[in-house]
Every structure is written in structure tokens, then in C-alpha cells.
Amino acid sequence: MGDQRYEIRIAGSGGQGVILAAVIVGEALALYEEGLNVVQTQAYGPEARGGASKAEVVVSRSRIDYPKVTSPNLQVILTQKACDKYVHDALPGSVVIVDDFFVTEPPKVDAKVYSLPIVRTAREEVGREIVTNMVALGAVARVLESWELAKPESIRKAILDRVPKGTEELNLKAFELGYGLMKEKL
Amino acid sequence: MPEIRFWQGNTAVAMGAIAAGCRFFGGYPITPSSEIAEIMAVELPKVGGKFIQMEDEIGSIAAVIGASIAGYKAMTATSGPGFSLKQENIGFAYMTEVPIVVVNVMRGGPSTGLPTKVSQQDVMQARWGTHGDHETIALAPASVQECYELTIDAFNLSERFRQPVILLSDEVVGHMREKVVIPEGESIPIVNRKKPKVKPEDYIPYKPDPEDDIPPMASFGDGYRWHVTGLTHNEWGFPTNDPDVTESKIWRLVRKVDRFKGEIVKCDTYETQDADMIVVAYGSVSRTALSAVREARSKGLKVGFFRPITLWPFPVDELKVLLDGVKAVLVPELNCGQMVLEVQRAVEGRAKVFGKGLVNGDLFRPSEIFEFIKEVA
Numbered sequence: 001m002g003d004q005r006y007e008i009r010i011a012g013s014g015g016q017g018v019i020l021a022a023v024i025v026g027e028a029l030a031l032y033e034e035g036l037n038v039v040q041t042q043a044y045g046p047e048a049r050g051g052a053s054k055a056e057v058v059v060s061r062s063r064i065d066y067p068k069v070t071s072p073n074l075q076v077i078l079t080q081k082a083c084d085k086y087v088h089d090a091l092p093g094s095v096v097i098v099d100d101f102f103v104t105e106p107p108k109v110d111a112k113v114y115s116l117p118i119v120r121t122a123r124e125e126v127g128r129e130i131v132t133n134m135v136a137l138g139a140v141a142r143v144l145e146s147w148e149l150a151k152p153e154s155i156r157k158a159i160l161d162r163v164p165k166g167t168e169e170l171n172l173k174a175f176e177l178g179y180g181l182m183k184e185k186l
Numbered sequence: 187m188p189e190i191r192f193w194q195g196n197t198a199v200a201m202g203a204i205a206a207g208c209r210f211f212g213g214y215p216i217t218p219s220s221e222i223a224e225i226m227a228v229e230l231p232k233v234g235g236k237f238i239q240m241e242d243e244i245g246s247i248a249a250v251i252g253a254s255i256a257g258y259k260a261m262t263a264t265s266g267p268g269f270s271l272k273q274e275n276i277g278f279a280y281m282t283e284v285p286i287v288v289v290n291v292m293r294g295g296p297s298t299g300l301p302t303k304v305s306q307q308d309v310m311q312a313r314w315g316t317h318g319d320h321e322t323i324a325l326a327p328a329s330v331q332e333c334y335e336l337t338i339d340a341f342n343l344s345e346r347f348r349q350p351v352i353l354l355s356d357e358v359v360g361h362m363r364e365k366v367v368i369p370e371g372e373s374i375p376i377v378n379r380k381k382p383k384v385k386p387e388d389y390i391p392y393k394p395d396p397e398d399d400i401p402p403m404a405s406f407g408d409g410y411r412w413h414v415t416g417l418t419h420n421e422w423g424f425p426t427n428d429p430d431v432t433e434s435k436i437w438r439l440v441r442k443v444d445r446f447k448g449e450i451v452k453c454d455t456y457e458t459q460d461a462d463m464i465v466v467a468y469g470s471v472s473r474t475a476l477s478a479v480r481e482a483r484s485k486g487l488k489v490g491f492f493r494p495i496t497l498w499p500f501p502v503d504e505l506k507v508l509l510d511g512v513k514a515v516l517v518p519e520l521n522c523g524q525m526v527l528e529v530q531r532a533v534e535g536r537a538k539v540f541g542k543g544l545v546n547g548d549l550f551r552p553s554e555i556f557e558f559i560k561e562v563a
Binding site for chain 1: 191302358361362365472474476549551
């Protein structure tokens with residue numbers, strides 16, 4: 001990857017776990033991969049639920065000065081509102097993954113847009129919408145793997161560090177399904 | 187082996203405090219500082235410390251002052267409006283010479299403003315928010331690593347100089363996560379307040395040692411008698427209106443820090459040797475500024491970078507020595523122009539000083555500071 005700076009954004013509605021998903025990506029890259037500098041940030045409103053929220057990760061082998069994302073290489077967007085608000089600064093040719101249930105109008109941006117059943121997989125295949133963020137993480141893991149930036153195993157480890165005891169199996173199942181959704185495309 | 191963690195800035199502040207020996211936290215949660223209180227509530231009991239959530243910000247700093255007088259290293263954390271509520275008691279701690287650490291994770295103001303958004307609008311509040319004369323020590327971290335290290339410095343400085351020390355963080359630094367290298371316990375320098383060497387009956391609580399102007403501090407419960415009042419007091423701690431005693435006390439409060447400025451002041455520089463322009467930035471903005479300065483250098487512009495780490499005392503002499511050949515000093519900050527005034531004071535007309543303020547709740551983007559550099563160049 002050289003000195004290249006990669007910018008990753010996960011966006012959705014407050015309560016969908018986008019911040020936790022970005023924290024897990026950050027921890028996986030910082031603690032389970034070698035020699036990467038990583039900064040994770042987020043933006044959200046004062047409300048606990050609802051509203052558009054985004055969480056971001058910047059990763060590079062060289063020092064990271066500016067900590068925020070300006071033109072993301074990868075975005076995962078889980079609601080229409082977040083899509084309207086954030087998608088447009090996509091780096092030309094970058095990867096944009098949108099949820100096919102909540103994002104009803106696929107964004108018109110200069111990017112490879114993948115519409116995946118993230119929320120539906122959590123709801124119907126795993127049976128718990130609360131694991132939406134883990135399905136999203138699976139998709140992120142596949143993209144990072146294809147860029148040779150992180151092994152899926154690093155993200156798995158970071159998930160296990162974070163999720164409550166007794167929910168490991170549920171969360172990993174969601175992760176694997178999300179990984180599979182993206183693997184079919186990329 | 188040093189440990190590596192991926193921590194939020196606020197976590198690093200809490201863990202740095204514990205590493206520095208903090209064993210009391212009086213808190214009243216406020217975004218974007220609340221994680222500090224949360225983590226202290228979890229971690230302090232594990233090391234025999236005490237966490238109390240008080241009824242409000244005033245109660246929490248009062249408890250912190252009390253804990254320090256009883257011999258504990260103590261801290262509170264807040265943000266803009268909460269920092270204002272604490273100001274009266276910060277003045278009390280200056281006057282009574284009680285070491286405490288006050289963290290202000292800056293958010294947009296005035297008033298409740300923008301709770302989840304970044305600003306640097308409390309720079310002057312940190313300097314002059316409380317009443318009366320005093321010398322302020324305020325440190326501004328720009329990374330999660332610095333949140334850890336500067337919190338330890340804040341405790342060491344407050345213990346050494348027997349006064350409040352302010353850690354002036356901001357929402358971006360407080361909420362971002364980065365790698366932190368945690369040094370092994372024994373390699374962390376720890377300063378503890380001077381204790382009296384005399385017997386209790388010979389103790390004069392505000393009699394300063396001539397070598398540093400700082401009186402040794404007994405803890406309540408040690409068997410030493412000590413009267414604590416916010417009224418101007420004599421060396422025994424009792425109120426006085428005596429002009430000579432008053433004059434001497436207040437000047438000493440300022441002098442005890444002023445004479446050691448050289449040891450307190452910290453700053454960071456980049457590419458200043460041949461610069462004809464210097465960007466001065468602190469806290470989270472310094473990261474954007476550095477990124478813009480690197481870009482300007484890559485385009486052949488002779489721009490340097492100066493970051494005050496101690497906002498107060500401001501590194502006046504450290505900036506002055508860089509000014510030969512410098513035509514312009516640029517000060518981007520997340521307020522309507524506060525630190526630019528101090529920079530003007532330091533520069534003394536030797537270069538033109540340009541300020542650029544932003545108060546929309548976002549951090550400057552590198553392109554915005556790069557444009558600022560190009561406008562001035």
C-alpha cells in the first residue's frame with residue numbers, strides 16, 4: 001500500500017451501531033495489523049437515536065496529520081438520510097456500499113456502488129436487526145482484504161474483543177454473512 | 187514492554203490521570219467530556235480511589251479541592267458551560283494554593299452551544315475565566331498520545347506549583363481514537379507536592395520556601411493545623427487586609443510560576459529554519475495546519491509550523507527566536523480570534539499577523555488552511 005492514505009466511512013442513523021463498527025475497524029487495523037497508523041473519529045448530533053451519524057477511519061503507513069475523512073475510498077451507508085448527507089464527497093472510482101432496504105435511491109456518484117441487503121440479512125437471516133453493523137463489518141472486511149490492508153481474521157478478533165459475552169456466535173454469524181455478500185461482488 | 191492501546195482521547199486522559207496518581211474524581215457529566223467521568227468511575231475503585239458524581243459542576247470542583255486538601259491528587263472534567271460554573275472555585279484554588287487538575291474538552295459555545303461539535307472558544311476563559319490575578323498553566327493536546335502524557339504533566343505541574351492546571355482538550359482530540367504507547371509504570375516521572383519537614387507545632391502553612399516561592403503543603407489529617415480561606419491571608423492562613431502582606435502574597439502567586447516559565451513552556455516546530463511564513467496552531471487544528479504546511483512546502487512555499495503545547499504560559503520567547511526573515515504569521519483557530527491576540531503580543535510587530543476563525547462546529551480542512559496560506563503568500 002506504500003504511503004497511501006485510505007479513508008473509510010460508515011454512516012447511518014444513530015442507534016445502528018455505525019460508531020462501534022468503525023471502532024472495531026480501527027482496533028483491527030491498529031492492534032492486529034503491523035505498522036499501520038490509524039485514526040478513528042465520528043460525528044453525531046445531540047440525540048441518542050435517529051439523526052444522521054457517521055464514523056470514520058483513516059489509515060496509512062505514514063503519519064496521519066489531518067484526522068478526518070475528506071474523500072473516502074470506502075463508504076458503507078445504511079440510511080437514505082445519511083446517503084443524502086454524506087455520499088457526495090466519494091473519491092472518484094471509490095467503493096460505496098448502500099443498504100438496499102433503507103437506501104431507496106441509489107446514489108449517483110462517480111464510484112462503484114453496491115446495493116447489498118445488509119439490514120435484511122440481519123433481520124431475516126440472523127433474526128436480529130441489532131447486528132446490522134456486524135453485517136456491514138463483514139462487507140468492509142472483504143473490501144479491506146481485497147486492498148491487502150487487513151485480514152478478515154483481524155476484524156474477527158476485534159469483534160470478539162468488543163461484543164458482550166454470550167453474543168459472540170450471533171455477531172460472528174452476521175459478520176460472515178456480510179463478508180459473503182461482498183465476496184460475491186468483489 | 188510498553189503496552190499499545192487504541193484509545194479515545196478522553197480514555198487516555200482518564201488513564202493518564204490514574205498513572206499520575208490521581209485517586210479522586212469529582213464529576214458532573216457533560217458532552218464531550220463525559221467519557222472521562224465514566225472511565226474514572228470504573229477505574230478509580232480498582233486502584234483504591236474514589237469517584238463521586240456531585241449535584242453539579244460547582245459541587246464537583248468543590249469536592250476536588252477538598253480531596254486535594256486531604257492529600258489526594260484530584261481531577262474534574264467538563265466542557266464550556268461547566269468550565270464557567272467551576273471558575274469561582276478555580277479562583278479559590280489559586281488563592282488557597284491547592285493543586286487540582288481541571289479538564290475542559292472544548293465544544294461550540296457560548297452557552298450550551300454545540301455539545302457534540304468542536305471549538306477552541308475557551309482559550310481565553312482558561313486564561314482569565316476566574317477572577318483575580320494568577321498565572322495560568324494550560325496544556326493543549328493534539329493527539330491521543332498527548333492526552334495521556336499531558337494529563338500526567340498537568341498533575342506534575344499542579345503538584346509542583348500548588349495551583350490548578352488546566353488540560354484544554356477539544357471535541358476532536360477527546361473523541362478520536364488513535365494508538366497510544368503506554369510507558370512502563372516506573373518510567374513515568376511523577377511529582378508529588380512538597381510536605382512540611384518541620385514538626386506540626388512549627389508549621390507555618392503559607393510560609394514559602396525561598397528557593398521556589400512555594401510553601402510545603404500538609405494534608406488535613408496529618409496532624410498539622412492549617413486554616414484555608416479564600417480571603418487574602420497571611421502566612422498562617424488567616425485573613426488580612428495588611429497592604430504589605432497582601433502585596434507580597436499576590437505577587438508570589440504569579441511569581442511562583444513566572445520564574446519557572448522556561449521549565450514549563452512546551453512547543454513543537456516544523457520547517458521553520460528558512461520560513462518566511464509561520465502557521466501557529468494548537469490542539470486539533472494543529473493537525474490540519476501541519477497537513478497544509480506539508481502541502482505548501484511540496485509546492486515550494488517557504489512555510490513553517492509552530493504549535494504551542496502550553497497555551498499558557500504562551501511560548502513567547504520560543505516563537506520570537508523563529509521570526510528572523512518571517513514576514514507573516516498565520517493563526518487559524520476555531521473561534522473568532524483569541525490566541526491571535528497573544529501571538530500579536532509575542533510578535534511585537536516584527537511580522538504581520540493574520541487570524542482566521544471558524545466557528546461552524548467543524549475542524550478546518552487542510553484545503554482551507556492551504557488557501558489561507560496562499561492568500562497571505
